[in-house]
Amino acid sequence: MTTNQTVAVVGLGNIGQAVGTNLSKSDRIFIAADRNVEKAATLAEQWGVNAKASDIASAVKNAGIIILSIPFEAVAGFIKDHENDLEGKIIIDPSNPIAPDENGGFKKIIDANNSAGQINAASLPNGAKLVKALGTLGAASLIKAAYQAPEKAVLFYANDDTSVDSEVEDLIRDNGFQAVRVGGIDQSIRIEVFGDLHEFGALGKTVNLAEAKTKI
Numbered sequence: 001m002t003t004n005q006t007v008a009v010v011g012l013g014n015i016g017q018a019v020g021t022n023l024s025k026s027d028r029i030f031i032a033a034d035r036n037v038e039k040a041a042t043l044a045e046q047w048g049v050n051a052k053a054s055d056i057a058s059a060v061k062n063a064g065i066i067i068l069s070i071p072f073e074a075v076a077g078f079i080k081d082h083e084n085d086l087e088g089k090i091i092i093d094p095s096n097p098i099a100p101d102e103n104g105g106f107k108k109i110i111d112a113n114n115s116a117g118q119i120n121a122a123s124l125p126n127g128a129k130l131v132k133a134l135g136t137l138g139a140a141s142l143i144k145a146a147y148q149a150p151e152k153a154v155l156f157y158a159n160d161d162t163s164v165d166s167e168v169e170d171l172i173r174d175n176g177f178q179a180v181r182v183g184g185i186d187q188s189i190r191i192e193v194f195g196d197l198h199e200f201g202a203l204g205k206t207v208n209l210a211e212a213k214t215k216i
């Protein structure tokens with residue numbers, strides 16, 4: 001259990017805005033942070049009273065659970081810049097290690113057998129816990145499939161420290177999805193782009209719990 005359950009969404013691009021939109025439909029109070037503080041304020045106002053706009057440094061200090069919705073290439077530098085304030089915290093990592101290719105598609109920018117989850121987990125400060133989550137769907141599906149009824153769609157996650165599972169599953173629930181753990185961080189590759197459990201991999205779509213159980 002962490003002592004601080006406050007969530008900060010850091011980086012309000014496609015994924016950060018999808019997560020903020022989803023969280024704003026729950027009763028969770030959360031911090032919305034971006035290096036453009038005016039943008040954070042505008043979005044927080046749209047999201048309602050539960051969203052509190054912040055600069056990034058204050059958000060990292062004040063939150064116990066940090067959704068790092070920034071590009072994969074920026075994650076290592078971010079962790080280094082904020083290492084003291086990230087100690088002991090839960091870091092939710094949706095990143096995909098991809099870049100545009102020459103054919104208008106995307107290519108992986110790390111070794112084929114490696115994952116962003118494993119790389120990012122290896123650079124964490126003391127006691128910080130990385131959870132690979134919130135990146136298994138494209139941003140459009142992350143909004144469109146949220147709060148689906150009668151059966152919620154699944155969001156997969158992977159992590160090594162299972163003591164934080166309940167916090168992670170609550171966060172996924174407050175995004176309007178059913179959480180399904182696939183295993184340790186070494187399973188991240190399965191839920192990143194091109195992985196067998198990713199919307200832009202072999203899975204190819206959103207799934208409900210019964211379908212998810214047949215896949216993992």
Ligand SMILES: NC(=O)c1ccc[n+]([C@@H]2O[C@H](COP(=O)([O-])OP(=O)(O)OC[C@H]3O[C@@H](n4cnc5c(N)ncnc54)[C@H](OP(=O)(O)O)[C@@H]3O)[C@@H](O)[C@H]2O)c1
Binds near residue numbers: 013068096097134
């Ligand atoms: N888009 C998708 O469908 C999708 C799906 C699954 C996972 N993901 C993953 O989610 C992450 C975010 O993707 P996205 O599509 O939301 O990207 P995006 O729209 O480009 O937004 C990225 C956000 O991160 C901020 N940022 C960049 N470098 C930063 C730094 N060094 N420090 C602080 N903030 C920084 C950007 O701020 P500025 O505007 O100031 O540059 C922007 O607010 C990526 O790792 C991506 O692989 C994306």
